Amino acid sequence: MNEGIARVPVPKEIVMGEVIARLAMSLDGYIAGPESGREHPLGIGGERLHSWVFGLRTFRRMQGMEGGLTGPDDDLIAEHVRRPGAVVMGHGMYVTGEVPWGDEPPFHAPVYVVTHHARPSVPKKGGTTFHFVTEGPERALELARQAAGEKDVSLAGGADLVQQFIRAGLLDELLLHVVPVLACGGRRLFDNLGDQHIEWEKTQVLDSPEVTHIRLRARRTVS
Template sequence: MSEVIAQLSVSLDGYLTGPDAGREHPLGIGGERLHQWVFGLRSWRGQQGIKGGTGGPEDDLVAEWIKRLGAVVMGHGMFTSGEEPWGENPPFRMPVYVVTHHPREPLVKEGGTVFHFITEGPERALALAREAAGDKDVSLAGGADLVQQFIRAGLLDELLLHVVPVLTGEGGRRLFDNVGDKQLEWRKTQVLDAPDATHIRLRAR
């Protein structure tokens, strides 16, 4: 069975976004800083349809993650961030299952991305994503609420954290709020230290 993996950039104080995340500021005010480490990498740029970029261990890490994926699950808030959700040519190039309370027909974009809108909850979205992914893995893209639901339900197999050495301060969305009241243990399987982020791969026990 395919695994469920999430790769997320967080601040030292545990935030996924800056304050006031929404349509005007999809990553919150100043939230782009959490992702600067990836913007110049060859693998990330290639996924956006941009030529060039740098190689190295960080690029290998991202390229390996991209290669594993066969489908994506995301929350409604992540889908609707920005004025035009993900533009005409989103970077996914695979089926994306949006957990939502708003039913609508599938949205077909360029490059092979098709957004499917699932109103029966996260587990149904995951079942459909696994079917579409085949022998590949499912990316849990976010946002924070959906990741927390998967953690509480024990549905997240692997978490790749990119810890960026900044303090976001008040506001924003924290990754590990609302994950339940029982102790959770993760097994550390990889650590890659780089100038702009420390990358930690964790497996759920």
């Protein structure tokens, strides 16, 4: 036994979570209706893309309400709520309503807002603090990863931000809730991706009367 030899500890491998996004989408590929903005955060008629979630137990709990439906749809939402340790969103999604996200937003985690407008962080009730990042989406992701530790980082949207992450190969998982309606206008998810050929692996399909959930993983990007 070599008692005189000092044992050098082997550094543990740094484990990071994944970058995930969850979006409701119409059959014709829109995630918001026409004229989306401060007055119409989901676009005109965009609420229809999310009506299936309003009665679920997990959604109601996030809004401070009791009761709600359980089952596979609710299980899927509950899983996505548990996974993130931090959130990244675009400035357009932050500035919804007169008081962005109210007094107690549903994130309960640090949120990094990609913006051109520097400003102090905004703490809210329930563990959410909005931080404003002017150095671009990759810097926002870096800060979010540091905050999340081993947990995932969630992209809250909007479409422009998700597109930037897809183009840069930074999105690991995309969970789509496909609602059987035609929006016929608005914000389309898969625009502005350039000439890349992006392949996805379908890892889960869950069908219910109001919505079909499709979980995808990016496999490779070919220019």
